[in-house]
Amino acid sequence: MIRSDQGYFGEFGGRYVPEILLPALQELETMFNQLRDDPSFWQEYLSLCQEFSGRPTPLTPLRRLSKELGGAQIWLKREDLNHSGAHKVNNVLGQGLLVQRMGKKRVIAETGAGQHGLATAIMAARLGLQATIYMGADDIERQYSNVFWMRQLGAEVVGVETGARTLKEALDEALRDWAATVETTHYVLGTACGPAPFPELVTYFQSVISQEMKQQALEKIGRLPDEVVACVGGGSNAMGAFANFLEDDAVKLIGVEAGGRSFLPGEHSVRLLPDTGEDGIAQGYKTLFLQDDDGQLGDTHSIAAGLDYVGVSPILSHLSQTGRVIADSANDQEVVDAFKLLMKTEGIIPALESSHALAGGFKRAKQMSPDQHMVINLSGRGDKDIFNIAHAFPQPEWTEFLQREAARAQELENASKGEKS
Amino acid sequence: MIPQQHQKLQVMSHAVVGFPSLDENEKAIAGLVEAGVNLIELQVPFSDPVADGHTLVNACYDALKMGGSVKATLELAAKVTKAHPQASFILMSYLNPLYRYGLEKLFEDAAAAGIKAMIIPDMPVEQIEPWLPKLDALGIAPILMVTPNISDERVAKIAANARGFIYVVSRMGVTGKQTQWGEEFENYVARIRTHTDLPLAIGFGVRAAEDLKALTGTAEIAAFCSKYIEWQRDQGSDKAAEKMHQLLQDSGLAG
Ligand SMILES: Cc1ncc(COP(=O)(O)O)c(C=O)c1O
Secondary structure: OOOOEOOEEOOEEEEEOOHHHHHHHHHHHHHHHHHHOOHHHHHHHHHHHHHHHOOOOOEEEOHHHHHHHOOOEEEEEEHHHOOOOEOHHHHHHHHHHHHHHHOOOEEEEEEOOOHHHHHHHHHHHHHOOEEEEEEEHHHHHHOHHHHHHHHHOOOEEEEEOOOOOOHHHHHHHHHHHHHHHOOOEEEOOOOOOOOOOHHHHHHHHHOHHHHHHHHHHHHHOOOOOOEEEEEOOOOHHHHHHHHHHOOOOOOEEEEEEEEEOOOOOOOOEOOOOOOOOEEEEEOEEEEEEOEOOOOOEOOOOOOOHHHOOOOOOHHHHHHHHOOOEEEEEEEHHHHHHHHHHHHHHHOOOEOHHHHHHHHHHHHHHHOOOOOOEEEEEEOEEOHHHHHHHHHHOOOHHHHHHHHHHHHHHHHHHHHHHHHHO | OOOOOOOOOEEEEEEEOOOOOHHHHHHHHHHHHHHOOOEEEEEOOOOOOOOOOHHHHHHHHHHHHOOOOHHHHHHHHHHHHHHOOOOEEEEEOOHHHHHHHOHHHHHHHHHHOOOOEEEOOOOOHHHHHHHHHHHHHHOOEEEEEEOOOOOHHHHHHHHHHOOOOEEEEOOOOOOOOOOOOOHHHHHHHHHHHOOOOOOEEEEOOOOOHHHHHHHEOOEOEEEOOHHHHHHHHHHOHHHHHHHHHHHHHHOOOOO
16 A cells, blocks of 8 residues: 655655644644554444445446457446445545544535535535535536535535636635634545645545455456556546555556647646646645646646546656556547447446546557456446536437426526515 | 844735736835835745635736746846845745746845745745755745744744744734734744744734734734735725825834
8 A cells, every 4th residue: 555755755745835734734644644554443434434335336347348349358346336426435434534533523625526525515414514615616517416415415615716716726715714724624635635644645545445446356357457447637536446456566557637628738637648747836735737837837627527637646646657557548529438338338327537537448448358357447427417418418308408497496486485575 | 124123013015926017016116115115025926826815816816917927026026126225025935936947046046136035835844944055045034934823843943944034924814814913912922932033024914004003012024915915906006005105104113
């Protein structure tokens, strides 16, 4: 398992935050260091995941699809079957246990696709905590169904209007809130990024994915897979899927970033490939960021809100520099094609984020032979993307439905106003 | 020109380089010096200023569109340090733009441009430490921050590495909101004083003449920044300079 050298992974990582946040990060690190070597804590975490989130998640063979592609045998690690519909909940439940031990009563979180916000709102409701979720105003529009659920769950969702109004700004805003409330509030960071100890801490909780994956592969395939593929936003599902394979040199680890519309600046979210991200220090840590010569962080694009982030896990920056993790990317069109193919051939509706891993994986699988095995980490399910998908494949039937639905909602609202007056 | 301990309270104010425009920065700084402000921060605008409140966040966002950058900051510094030798200019920046420029070259170029001190909110003391010999040789004071939740052990470490003055963050949070002064605050300042003989600057939440009066006798420097940028944003640099002049009068600090 991965361990930092005082918060660093090679040259990446560290803790570059305003002085005000340091005590909380130190407190968190001290607690994390105590707990991570305590097997009873991991047991407590696993039980919570089992009784609340449905772990272990299955390893599903894609028999029809593998045959159709004519390459490797493809398996999916079904993180989409977690409660809340994505791997994000693993991390959040783990941090929930930490919040309880620290005796804090309020949590804040940043969210892009809304999956992490939703998971945090669910955890807060379950553990009786107050939750505030920061989300870029544009992401709110893209992922409204998650916003709706977060509010129903009792969380406050704050739209962030600064800058490009996406995940990067939501993260800045969450850090600002934390600076003012650090004594009573825990910041539930949603991915393997940010100041130490977050990259390591989030990886620790997400490593439950590869712990199960490894055991399931041994049972079902009889050996370790040849390749493990995951999409890379901040990198938490990828680190979770890779963590227990890092020392198994024969297993290739592939991280697929969002190629977006093109490789022009602002049109993609690829940070690990040559001529994309460059080393920088921002948002509390050192990693590869999309940025200009003046060190201003750049704009990003992805069809999947959850991959639309300007930095990347310092652990992945390091592992891709050392060659242990192979970086790849899939563009929006390839993602939509992979999404459709999985749905039609196997009856599984993947998240658009996860469809990047599918697109990257399918491409590679075709080049492999039928006696080889690939596991793709299906980080989340696609229900939340229904509006994006409907936009991607416009259908009059859907538009008409929305119009009828809007009219019905309006009628209900008018009726309730009538009753009140 | 950075004040000595127990001198009369000095006001430190602010420019975001490129806000509202590079030309207006020069004019605004002349206005501030004219009004009697002798300590001025030149903030390199940054896309993700995590320690700043919305006033400065939005000013940074606008400044970047107007050509604000590290290079523009150094150019402005070279002009204003020459034009206003009675004032001290402090470069304020988040780490990444400086890191991209190259820290060693940045420190040298800043010194050549007449910069006397530097505030880098996301560069903790551990990261500054290896640069101290270089900074001392160049005559640049690294301004380090202390916060209400800081441990004594850490204050000691910061005091050992600080030069020029220590920036005392007056309350938990980001820039741009009001602070309550009172016994708790006085105790906090007294605690910091036990670790250092350097002058203390109070920042985050100094927004009116009452605040300056409250800080007179407690601190050597008061950072009056977000409120000034709000004046500048809403009424332009000339009017903002007038208001600054009035502020110093009202708080008994003029002349
Ligand atoms: C379903 C899903 N997959 C992947 C991601 C990307 O995040 P990470 O790279 O941290 O796994 C997200 C982020 O919101 C997500 O919702």
